Amino acid sequence: MCVEHEHKVAETYLDSGLPRVRVSCTVNGESVSRWIDPTMSLLHFLRHELNLLGTKEGCGEGECGACTIILGGKAVNSCLVLAQEAAGSRILTVEGLGQGGRLSVLQEEFIKEDALQCGFCTPGMLMSARALLDRNPEPEEEDIKEAIAGNLCRCTGYYPIIKAIRTASEREREASQR
Amino acid sequence: MDSEFVYLKPPSLSDLLKHLEPWGEQSKVLAGGTDLLVLLRRHSLSPAYVVDLKGIEELQRLEEVEGGDVFLGAGITVNEAAHSGLVQKRYKAVADAANTLASYQLRNRATVVGNICNASPGADLAGPLLVFDAKVQIVSARGKREVLLQDFFAGVKKTILRPQELVYGLILPAVAAGERSLYLKQARIKGHDLGIVGVAARLDSRKKFHLAMSSVAPTPVRLTRLETLLNDSPWSPELPEQAAEAVREEIRPISDVRASAAYRSHMAGVLVKRAIRYLMEEG
Amino acid sequence: MMRPTMTPGRSEGTREERTREERTRSEGDRGETTREEGITGKTVYRQVGQSPNRLEAREKVTGRALYVHDMEFPGMLYAKMLHSPYAHAEILSIDVSEAKALPGVKAVLTGRELPYLLGLYMVDKPILAQHKVRYQGEPVAAVAAVDGKTAAKALSLIKVEYRPLPAVLSVEEALAGKVLVHEDINTLDYVKGVFFPQPDSNIASWHKTIKGDIQKGFAQAELIIENELRLPQVAHVPLETHVVIVEADPYSPKVKIWSSAQSPFAVRNLLAKAFGLSRADISLVVPYVGGGFGGKAGIHLEPLGVVLSRACQGRPVKIQATREEEFNQLPTREGLRGRVKTGVTKDGKIVAEEIYFDWDGGAYADYSVNVGRAAGYAGAGPYEIPNIELHSRTLYTNKVFGTAYRGFGHLETHWIIERQMDLVAQALGMDPYELRMKNLLREGAATITGEKITAYSGRVDQCLEAVAKEISWSGYQSALEREKAFQTGKARGKGLAVLHKAPAMPPNTSTSAIMQMDEDGNVRLLLGAIDMGQGAYTVMAQIAAEVLDMPLEKVKVIWENDTDKNPYDWQTVASKYTFMGGNAVIRCAQDLLRQMKEVAACVLRSPSEELTHGDEKIYHVQHHDKAIAYKDLALGYTYEDGTGIGGPLIGRGVYMAEGLTNLNPETGQGLPALDWTYGAHGAEIEIDLESGEIHVLKIASAFDVGRVINRKLAAGQVVGGVIQGLGSALIGGYKYSPEGRLLNPSFTDNKIPTAKDIPDRIVPIFIENPQLDGPFGARGVGEHPMISVPSVLANAVYDALGINFYELPLSPERIALALARRKE
Numbered sequence A: 001m002c003v004e005h006e007h008k009v010a011e012t013y014l015d016s017g018l019p020r021v022r023v024s025c026t027v028n029g030e031s032v033s034r035w036i037d038p039t040m041s042l043l044h045f046l047r048h049e050l051n052l053l054g055t056k057e058g059c060g061e062g063e064c065g066a067c068t069i070i071l072g073g074k075a076v077n078s079c080l081v082l083a084q085e086a087a088g089s090r091i092l093t094v095e096g097l098g099q100g101g102r103l104s105v106l107q108e109e110f111i112k113e114d115a116l117q118c119g120f121c122t123p124g125m126l127m128s129a130r131a132l133l134d135r136n137p138e139p140e141e142e143d144i145k146e147a148i149a150g151n152l153c154r155c156t157g158y159y160p161i162i163k164a165i166r167t168a169s170e171r172e173r174e175a176s177q178r
Numbered sequence B: 001m002d003s004e005f006v007y008l009k010p011p012s013l014s015d016l017l018k019h020l021e022p023w024g025e026q027s028k029v030l031a032g033g034t035d036l037l038v039l040l041r042r043h044s045l046s047p048a049y050v051v052d053l054k055g056i057e058e059l060q061r062l063e064e065v066e067g068g069d070v071f072l073g074a075g076i077t078v079n080e081a082a083h084s085g086l087v088q089k090r091y092k093a094v095a096d097a098a099n100t101l102a103s104y105q106l107r108n109r110a111t112v113v114g115n116i117c118n119a120s121p122g123a124d125l126a127g128p129l130l131v132f133d134a135k136v137q138i139v140s141a142r143g144k145r146e147v148l149l150q151d152f153f154a155g156v157k158k159t160i161l162r163p164q165e166l167v168y169g170l171i172l173p174a175v176a177a178g179e180r181s182l183y184l185k186q187a188r189i190k191g192h193d194l195g196i197v198g199v200a201a202r203l204d205s206r207k208k209f210h211l212a213m214s215s216v217a218p219t220p221v222r223l224t225r226l227e228t229l230l231n232d233s234p235w236s237p238e239l240p241e242q243a244a245e246a247v248r249e250e251i252r253p254i255s256d257v258r259a260s261a262a263y264r265s266h267m268a269g270v271l272v273k274r275a276i277r278y279l280m281e282e283g
Numbered sequence C: 001m002m003r004p005t006m007t008p009g010r011s012e013g014t015r016e017e018r019t020r021e022e023r024t025r026s027e028g029d030r031g032e033t034t035r036e037e038g039i040t041g042k043t044v045y046r047q048v049g050q051s052p053n054r055l056e057a058r059e060k061v062t063g064r065a066l067y068v069h070d071m072e073f074p075g076m077l078y079a080k081m082l083h084s085p086y087a088h089a090e091i092l093s094i095d096v097s098e099a100k101a102l103p104g105v106k107a108v109l110t111g112r113e114l115p116y117l118l119g120l121y122m123v124d125k126p127i128l129a130q131h132k133v134r135y136q137g138e139p140v141a142a143v144a145a146v147d148g149k150t151a152a153k154a155l156s157l158i159k160v161e162y163r164p165l166p167a168v169l170s171v172e173e174a175l176a177g178k179v180l181v182h183e184d185i186n187t188l189d190y191v192k193g194v195f196f197p198q199p200d201s202n203i204a205s206w207h208k209t210i211k212g213d214i215q216k217g218f219a220q221a222e223l224i225i226e227n228e229l230r231l232p233q234v235a236h237v238p239l240e241t242h243v244v245i246v247e248a249d250p251y252s253p254k255v256k257i258w259s260s261a262q263s264p265f266a267v268r269n270l271l272a273k274a275f276g277l278s279r280a281d282i283s284l285v286v287p288y289v290g291g292g293f294g295g296k297a298g299i300h301l302e303p304l305g306v307v308l309s310r311a312c313q314g315r316p317v318k319i320q321a322t323r324e325e326e327f328n329q330l331p332t333r334e335g336l337r338g339r340v341k342t343g344v345t346k347d348g349k350i351v352a353e354e355i356y357f358d359w360d361g362g363a364y365a366d367y368s369v370n371v372g373r374a375a376g377y378a379g380a381g382p383y384e385i386p387n388i389e390l391h392s393r394t395l396y397t398n399k400v401f402g403t404a405y406r407g408f409g410h411l412e413t414h415w416i417i418e419r420q421m422d423l424v425a426q427a428l429g430m431d432p433y434e435l436r437m438k439n440l441l442r443e444g445a446a447t448i449t450g451e452k453i454t455a456y457s458g459r460v461d462q463c464l465e466a467v468a469k470e471i472s473w474s475g476y477q478s479a480l481e482r483e484k485a486f487q488t489g490k491a492r493g494k495g496l497a498v499l500h501k502a503p504a505m506p507p508n509t510s511t512s513a514i515m516q517m518d519e520d521g522n523v524r525l526l527l528g529a530i531d532m533g534q535g536a537y538t539v540m541a542q543i544a545a546e547v548l549d550m551p552l553e554k555v556k557v558i559w560e561n562d563t564d565k566n567p568y569d570w571q572t573v574a575s576k577y578t579f580m581g582g583n584a585v586i587r588c589a590q591d592l593l594r595q596m597k598e599v600a601a602c603v604l605r606s607p608s609e610e611l612t613h614g615d616e617k618i619y620h621v622q623h624h625d626k627a628i629a630y631k632d633l634a635l636g637y638t639y640e641d642g643t644g645i646g647g648p649l650i651g652r653g654v655y656m657a658e659g660l661t662n663l664n665p666e667t668g669q670g671l672p673a674l675d676w677t678y679g680a681h682g683a684e685i686e687i688d689l690e691s692g693e694i695h696v697l698k699i700a701s702a703f704d705v706g707r708v709i710n711r712k713l714a715a716g717q718v719v720g721g722v723i724q725g726l727g728s729a730l731i732g733g734y735k736y737s738p739e740g741r742l743l744n745p746s747f748t749d750n751k752i753p754t755a756k757d758i759p760d761r762i763v764p765i766f767i768e769n770p771q772l773d774g775p776f777g778a779r780g781v782g783e784h785p786m787i788s789v790p791s792v793l794a795n796a797v798y799d800a801l802g803i804n805f806y807e808l809p810l811s812p813e814r815i816a817l818a819l820a821r822r823k824e
């Protein structure tokens, strides 16, 4: 359904007249390298160049959090980062959360708690949650709210999301103690 | 982005300044990009060059310098400032404000200096930096200069910065142990939102009040008349309420889509009262 | 209309005993109240009432679920639109020559080349503005280009000359009619007999409900209370903005559309009408949808996609609304001014009511005329009112146009009515709980359109009782108690409100389902409706598994909905799909069972009446070892000698609404409701007396859903809906400049609740008085949780402050300034 679109790339190149630039980085553990338009956002780089369509665009202006990814260990709005700024960095997107066909604990808890309805905010929400648990394995309710307040969800009312993050943190802690 | 520009990431300060010297007019400095990229995306700005300062090591410093002052480099993000023990301990109002700015993930990119350079009337970090008499270190290929933050703002979204210049960092003057400060912000919602009024307040070791506000004037402002009133008055339980009345006299906020002048004025009083009360109780 | 029959799907074999047992349990005088954390496993059903995970959850947490937002095709072009800067202006000229000349631009279109008008009920909306613009943000030209950047550049090269006209920006100006938004209103086509546009006016439709004699009623009244209340337009805010991809075959009339849409069959229908195409020429594909809430129910970007793709020799064209367009160009929820006059006796019985609802419908009628119509039969709330006159006028204004939004006008009308009930109680010096209890619709009562409420219609009184108990309601606090609280700087208050809603749909609405069985005994289910996150497909799979008595994992619902392949459904709106789709799926599964039994009867040499089913087998009622597994019947039964009988199993099930009638055009009397879902909220709040901020401590929400099919999903609807209602109550709202420019077309100034804005607690309560013709007794609950949330909060604000608010939102500013005024 989704194909690479070389034809489009060629035409863009003619139109913008800007020389393409090479961007290399590590995404979900894999090294990638692409020649791109210099004004491309990291969000569009992930979606259109790498075909990682899990990361969504809900506003393009830093307000909704649908585009949240983890860049160099930190949650960021990928719509407000230029692809070139990410050159040489390590990036984690929703596609990198599960390992070898198995869901991560966080994803499992999102399913169990029904922390998603339409699912459009979910990838960004998961990445904000992942970054939170990485920096704070024992978050209080207030920490969870703070971490996801920049991720708008119009469907769930947030309670199941907050619960899922909390139970995931408990399960991850148990697993690490074992 | 709808704008077209060439992205540069100079590896050193001198490279960056060398670029700005001839091309400053056609360049925009990129720090966290949370203001700049919104404009570039909408094509409201069309610089020929976007010059990223994040490649410059020396701008990534947040540390104590001589005389107990603290240097906060242009690359320091809002979250780095919020989480810094140095800032939390000595300049609590700055940490408070940093924690209210936008969302967590945005604060991972947004810089403190970017907030100042953007010079929005509502810039959350401006008030706290004003009450600590922060100084702005400015550099260009021709040399350095230092100005007080309150002289840095020139109007709505305007600063005194020349196109060839870069803000190198901020100097937060040393504070005495036991000083207290805080930042209070009123927004429309509890989640991430721009403030409709923000109050920064500090009580220094000589028991003098320092106050500043955002969103009530074309630039963030020091409340000098209120400071005089407070510092000339004996402390009394009525003082916070008097301060609330006085601030409503001093400021002339506007009505806009975010709030009416009446509510801004009302909340300015409320926040000033709460701030003064807090400082008096703790102080 | 309520037939005392058994639910389809319950009348056979082993199922029957279970069902009987179940019914006697919950049909007692009082329905059972179950809490989220409360009683579970109380039924003998295997699926119904359980909480399985949603079927598509894995795709969604891994980022593998694809939305139209994510789709790209070879040769695809990107379209962008140019918007009117004026609320109302004549278009003098449009010069697109420079835009057309830009390399990479494949088509530039303006309204002059597109002589089409579209509309669900009033055919009033051009694809691009034709000779004039009717709201700021209306598209006047569109460009398709090789990429978005080029399209954006082309837009900047289009020159439009306007002559500004005076704009109609309020219901008052609309009613005055000095300026007409649609000067051609007299000649517009519309659905006659259902909608009533008024000549030479801005009234797109005037719906009347007249019952009894209000003159007499008011004469009996011992007290008459009159109020005016308002609320502004509020945006839906799906996280995925509207988006379509259209491919129009240049060699035939065929068009293929991928759309983030709720109602593909309705879009197909309207497109066919507008372009004179056959339905078969149009295919609409709907993959995952990133939220709809009614905003994606109608037809929106699809027609523009069609004309652009045609202008580009059939290359696929993608139009993705920006967030700004989502707020400013695409439709929103109507604003409303409500005037209500209630006559009561001293002991609190309502004897007469006169209501005027004036809807700020914006520039085009879209769904808002039907919202106005629904207000005509539901707008007085779930009360018995012997004498009533209700006028619901949908008005044209020069603002962003209105459409369906979760609740379909009921949040708005209940803002008026449920505040009015508290205001009446205050005037009477009565407990608002008592006042409501005295007037609520109960068995034997008649609605304002003359429909009789029966024992099986659901119980709003039980909902109210449950939430009152949950928040320990004991009446308004006294002035003294309030004074005391004021000393602390914080005031607390409690409030109550009730609600009802029936699906707003034509009497002949229908839906259908198809089921096929694979040779491994798995069932594939094809449905007509869209699952945009409400969980419809999971509920349908549960129902299928229940009827077929097989594990849920063996029922697969086909996700990507395609009008070429999926069976028909009217529209995914109105919280009616659990009811209608559920019944269709039950019948579909029964059809499959019947076919299996027919073949099994031959193979087992038993009459099919003596066969029953269970555990994926057809077996003899007495001799259980005479059995055949479903999978052995799936493609027809094969005898040992290799010959076969039966053939592949394909089940079909349809459901068409029953017992509904059109409404009388003069009096609005008739039967509009498939089912009424009743509900109530109780709220506890705390107000910061200086900042005016409301902190919601708790909202308890009870709904008589007849039967919960999926507890987890139902609770999710309640919690999510209440928070959306909270947004409407405390935050939401469009703001315009005096010239009619939208001032807050972005998230910066048009906010929705975040994780930090939610109440401390929400308590969903489900009451289960079964609806006899609902699937397993179920009714819909998708929209209801939002309704009456603003009213319950404002009622609690009154309790806390002793101040009544008549306008939304209940922003900190509004509350703080009211408190300051009172101080003076």
Ligand SMILES: Cc1cc2nc3c(=O)[nH]c(=O)nc-3n(C[C@H](O)[C@H](O)[C@H](O)COP(=O)(O)OP(=O)(O)OC[C@H]3O[C@@H](n4cnc5c(N)ncnc54)[C@H](O)[C@@H]3O)c2cc1C
Binding pocket: A061, A062, A063, B028, B029, B030, B031, B032, B033, B034, B035, B036, B037, B038, B053, B074, B078, B100, B101, B102, B103, B106, B109, B110, B111, B112, B113, B114, B115, B116, B117, B118, B122, B123, B124, B125, B161, B165, B166, B167, B168, B193, B194, B195
């Ligand atoms: C969704 C959202 C929410 C926001 N919420 C808030 C909020 O609550 N409170 C608030 O105050 N702000 C808010 N902002 C604004 C913004 O995030 C802040 O102003 C931020 O601190 C800017 O920092 P930055 O590093 O991202 O700046 P950039 O965007 O990189 O730069 C901002 C401007 O300053 C210039 N500049 C940056 N650094 C230098 C330098 N060293 N020398 C010279 N010029 C320089 C740039 O050229 C540019 O013009 C919000 C923004 C967004 C998108």
Ligand code: FES
Binding pocket: A056, A057, A058, A059, A060, A061, A062, A063, A064, A065, A066, A067, A068, A077, A078, A079, A080
């Ligand atoms: S798309 Fe990046 S924050 Fe909305």
Ligand code: FES
Binding pocket: A115, A116, A117, A118, A119, A120, A121, A122, A152, A153, A154, A155, A156, C239, C290, C291, C533
């Ligand atoms: S699940 Fe739909 S926006 Fe969060």
